[in-house]
Amino acid sequence: MTHPIAQIGLMHFLIVSFLLFGAGVATILTKRNAIGILIGVELVLNAAAINFVAFNRFGWSGTGGEHATPLIHGQMFSIFIIVLAAAEAAVALAIFLNYYNTFSSIDVEAADEMKG
Amino acid sequence: MTPTQLSIRNLLLIATFAPLVSSMIVILLTRRVLYKAAGWLTFVVMGGAFACAAYAAIQWIGLPVADRLPIVTDVPWIPLAGNTAAGEARWLYLGIMVDGLTIVMMTMVTFIAMLVHLYSIGYMEGDKRYNRFFAYLSLFTFSMLGIVIANSIIMLFVFWELVGLTSYLLIGFWFEKRGPQLACKKAFVMNRVGDMGYLIGFGILFYHLGANVLLPATAQDGNMFAAVVRRLHELDPNFSILNPPIWLTAAGIGIFFGAIGKSAQFPLHTWLPDAMEGPTPVSSIVHSATMVAAGVYLTARIYPILTPGAHLFVATVGLITLVIAACMALVMTDIKRVLAYSTISQLGYMILGLGVGSWTFALYHLITHAFFKCCLFQCSGSVIHAAHHQQDMRYYGGLGKKMPITMTCYFICTLAISGASIPMTDWGISGFYSKDGILAGAVNHGDALGVLLGPLAKLYFWLPMGVAFLTVFYMTRSFALTFLGKPRDQHLYDHAHEAPWQMVLPQIALAILAIASAPFIMPFWQNLINESRSLMWDSGVHWVQPGVDHEMGHGIHYVHKWLGYGVGWIAMLVLGIAIYAPGLKTASRIVRIPGIGVIHNWLVNKLYFDAFYDVFLVHAGKTVAYICSWVDKTIVDGLVNLAGWVTRAFAVVSGGVDNKLVDGAVNGAALAVQNGGNVLRATQPGRIRVYVLVFFLSATLVTLAVLAVVLSLR
Numbered sequence: 001m002t003h004p005i006a007q008i009g010l011m012h013f014l015i016v017s018f019l020l021f022g023a024g025v026a027t028i029l030t031k032r033n034a035i036g037i038l039i040g041v042e043l044v045l046n047a048a049a050i051n052f053v054a055f056n057r058f059g060w061s062g063t064g065g066e067h068a069t070p071l072i073h074g075q076m077f078s079i080f081i082i083v084l085a086a087a088e089a090a091v092a093l094a095i096f097l098n099y100y101n102t103f104s105s106i107d108v109e110a111a112d113e114m115k116g
Numbered sequence: 117m118t119p120t121q122l123s124i125r126n127l128l129l130i131a132t133f134a135p136l137v138s139s140m141i142v143i144l145l146t147r148r149v150l151y152k153a154a155g156w157l158t159f160v161v162m163g164g165a166f167a168c169a170a171y172a173a174i175q176w177i178g179l180p181v182a183d184r185l186p187i188v189t190d191v192p193w194i195p196l197a198g199n200t201a202a203g204e205a206r207w208l209y210l211g212i213m214v215d216g217l218t219i220v221m222m223t224m225v226t227f228i229a230m231l232v233h234l235y236s237i238g239y240m241e242g243d244k245r246y247n248r249f250f251a252y253l254s255l256f257t258f259s260m261l262g263i264v265i266a267n268s269i270i271m272l273f274v275f276w277e278l279v280g281l282t283s284y285l286l287i288g289f290w291f292e293k294r295g296p297q298l299a300c301k302k303a304f305v306m307n308r309v310g311d312m313g314y315l316i317g318f319g320i321l322f323y324h325l326g327a328n329v330l331l332p333a334t335a336q337d338g339n340m341f342a343a344v345v346r347r348l349h350e351l352d353p354n355f356s357i358l359n360p361p362i363w364l365t366a367a368g369i370g371i372f373f374g375a376i377g378k379s380a381q382f383p384l385h386t387w388l389p390d391a392m393e394g395p396t397p398v399s400s401i402v403h404s405a406t407m408v409a410a411g412v413y414l415t416a417r418i419y420p421i422l423t424p425g426a427h428l429f430v431a432t433v434g435l436i437t438l439v440i441a442a443c444m445a446l447v448m449t450d451i452k453r454v455l456a457y458s459t460i461s462q463l464g465y466m467i468l469g470l471g472v473g474s475w476t477f478a479l480y481h482l483i484t485h486a487f488f489k490c491c492l493f494q495c496s497g498s499v500i501h502a503a504h505h506q507q508d509m510r511y512y513g514g515l516g517k518k519m520p521i522t523m524t525c526y527f528i529c530t531l532a533i534s535g536a537s538i539p540m541t542d543w544g545i546s547g548f549y550s551k552d553g554i555l556a557g558a559v560n561h562g563d564a565l566g567v568l569l570g571p572l573a574k575l576y577f578w579l580p581m582g583v584a585f586l587t588v589f590y591m592t593r594s595f596a597l598t599f600l601g602k603p604r605d606q607h608l609y610d611h612a613h614e615a616p617w618q619m620v621l622p623q624i625a626l627a628i629l630a631i632a633s634a635p636f637i638m639p640f641w642q643n644l645i646n647e648s649r650s651l652m653w654d655s656g657v658h659w660v661q662p663g664v665d666h667e668m669g670h671g672i673h674y675v676h677k678w679l680g681y682g683v684g685w686i687a688m689l690v691l692g693i694a695i696y697a698p699g700l701k702t703a704s705r706i707v708r709i710p711g712i713g714v715i716h717n718w719l720v721n722k723l724y725f726d727a728f729y730d731v732f733l734v735h736a737g738k739t740v741a742y743i744c745s746w747v748d749k750t751i752v753d754g755l756v757n758l759a760g761w762v763t764r765a766f767a768v769v770s771g772g773v774d775n776k777l778v779d780g781a782v783n784g785a786a787l788a789v790q791n792g793g794n795v796l797r798a799t800q801p802g803r804i805r806v807y808v809l810v811f812f813l814s815a816t817l818v819t820l821a822v823l824a825v826v827l828s829l830r
Contacts, residue, residue: 109805
């Protein structure tokens with residue numbers, strides 16, 4: 001009987017990530033509030049980051065054994081995603097501020113001027 | 117040039133240009149200031165011109181006969197191309213030539229013009245273009261004086277055309293009325309026809325003689341055409357009068373056509389009666405001293421170049437003219453038209469006289485005729501003036517009681533134009549001498565004509581002789597209808613009165629001259645004209661048969677005694693008074709005689725000359741013009757229209773292709789793009805959540821598809 005923690009495998013992470021991704025997408029599609037959409041985007045990004053980290057933990061280079069080494073790249077991608085998310089939040093908030101100045105609202109449904 | 121010649125020349129120059137100056141002053145300056153004074157101003161200037169001419173004439177007569185050579189002054193005017201053999205440049209010359217004939221004509225024209233100006237002051241009183249009338253009248257006189265004094269063919273032609281222009285202005289003076297409009301046009305156009313002949317004749321001369329015809333007369337030549345003939349002799353020493361070149365005959369006849377137009381000879385005579393539409397003073401001066409006299413004067417001047425053939429032509433034209441005009445004068449009812457046809461007839465006498473070689477007497481008849489015809493017109497003008505401008509003699513009658521002076525003058529001039537004489541003696545008044553001279557010339561010329569024409573030659577004497585009696589008759593007729601008998605229009609009679617003194621005075625002066633010009637003044641005039649002729653003859657120029665120029669010596673005492681002319685004219689005078697003094701009843705009874713009725717009808721219609729011209733010239737011309745117009749409109753325009761139609765059809769097709777196919781393709785492409793765009797725009801709602809949904813759905817689909825592919829490859 002292994003430690004319950006040890007029984008947690010890649011699939012669990014993927015399920016969490018999938019749920020998180022689904023929650024993010026659902027948030028993006030259903031929220032009319034721009035801030036809400038931004039939060040949904042954050043959830044999607046984090047789901048992606050969880051995937052990267054999980055694939056990094058459970059994925060090994062080589063064929064296994066003592067010489068097998070874990071891949072460090074997943075963590076690096078996560079770090080990039082976090083940085084990117086921070087930058088994205090800053091840019092998106094700036095956009096929303098201007099959006100509010102233009103439409104006196106942050107309801108994204110109000111902005112359909114770019115329809116074909 | 118001696119001082120006397122210089123003085124004569126200067127006096128005549130002044131006399132010529134004075135009317136031009138006064139005319140210019142009147143037309144330019146007198147709009148307000150001198151409006152009323154225009155008549156007197158031009159009259160006084162004309163008087164001055166007459167004084168100059170008369171003084172020049174006195175000086176000329178004072179010269180010894182041997183010194184009475186032409187006074188010639190030339191001024192080079194326009195240089196011509198080429199040089200003569202002598203190396204001097206050729207020129208068109210301006211200048212004057214004065215010989216006996218010029219002196220006579222100058223004196224006569226200025227005198228008559230002066231009296232007509234005086235007469236016009238009375239006659240034109242109250243006319244709204246009073247001043248302009250006098251300007252035109254003076255200009256007209258100037259033109260005539262220019263013709264008389266010109267010394268070369270070209271300069272003569274310049275003034276010739278000026279006379280044509282000014283007569284147009286004067287005849288059409290009352291241009292508001294239809295009659296004068298047509299009459300002045302007719303006069304102008306018919307004169308142009310004659311002038312065409314002048315130019316053609318001149319052209320023929322110029323072709324054969326070159327610049328020699330442009331040279332002016334010299335003191336020895338006699339006149340400008342004599343100069344031409346002298347040079348003809350110089351160019352060809354073998355030149356023979358008996359066998360002259362045909363072109364010289366043609367040239368003479370051509371230039372004579374100018375005279376036919378101006379002097380209203382057959383067949384261009386129809387303008388002169390119509391010119392009666394002008395004011396009466398104009399008729400008076402045109403018929404006596406100026407325009408129609410110019411034609412006779414020209415014929416006299418071209419005498420040296422008239423070959424025997426041309427002489428025959430001239431004589432025949434004169435003969436036809438004098439006969440037909442006298443016949444028409446018999447039946448006219450308009451008093452001025454009777455006088456107009458009488459003028460044409462008398463001009464026919466003059467032309468006949470020139471044609472048969474009776475040079476001196478033809479020109480002498482011109483002078484005497486000037487006085488009595490001018491007087492007759494002035495008398496008729498006084499009658500018209502008194503009779504509310506009614507010109508039809510059928511409304512007159514008995515006017516003699518109201519206008520005794522006019523009647524007397526008219527009667528004297530009737531006698532003068534009739535050639536009245538005392539039967540079986542040599543005594544008569546002016547017309548007698550001049551007409552007798554012409555008839556004597558015709559008799560003397562008979563031999564020469566007989567060679568050419570045979571028995572027909574007799575007509576050249578007998579017809580003018582008979583017409584002389586007709587002249588008495590028609591003049592008596594007009595006199596009796598106007599002044600004798602009972603009034604036929606009481607209203608008109610009551611209104612009639614003697615004319616104002618400005619009109620009466622010239623009549624009296626002219627009537628006196630009509631009598632006196634023959635016995636008292638005749639020798640001077642006749643001699644002066646004769647000198648002019650002698651000079652021409654002496655310069656080696658006599659083309660007519662020898663013997664004709666002897667008519668001076670023998671003919672004059674010959675004709676009238678032989679024919680009992682004196683008895684004849686008295687009989688015609690009595691007959692005329694007997695028929696017409698009671699009124700028109702006897703005359704209308706005569707007209708009812710069948711044969712005479714037809715002739716009368718022909719004459720009333722002026723022998724259908726106008727109708728003939730109307731049909732054969734005017735309407736023929738119009739028909740040709742109509743045909744040309746039809747060809748133009750139908751064929752030429754048709755071709756153009758066809759070309760236009762074809763072009764238009766092409767354009768329609770081309771336009772259709774352009775609009776439907778080319779534009780259709782372009783528009784269709786645009787429409788397809790637009791419709792496609794409309795379809796696609798539904799996919800662009802502009803809402804971010806829709807884009808996100810689409811993105812996720814399509815990402816999901818792509819993922820599933822990739823998975824399906826990967827799994828199926830396993």
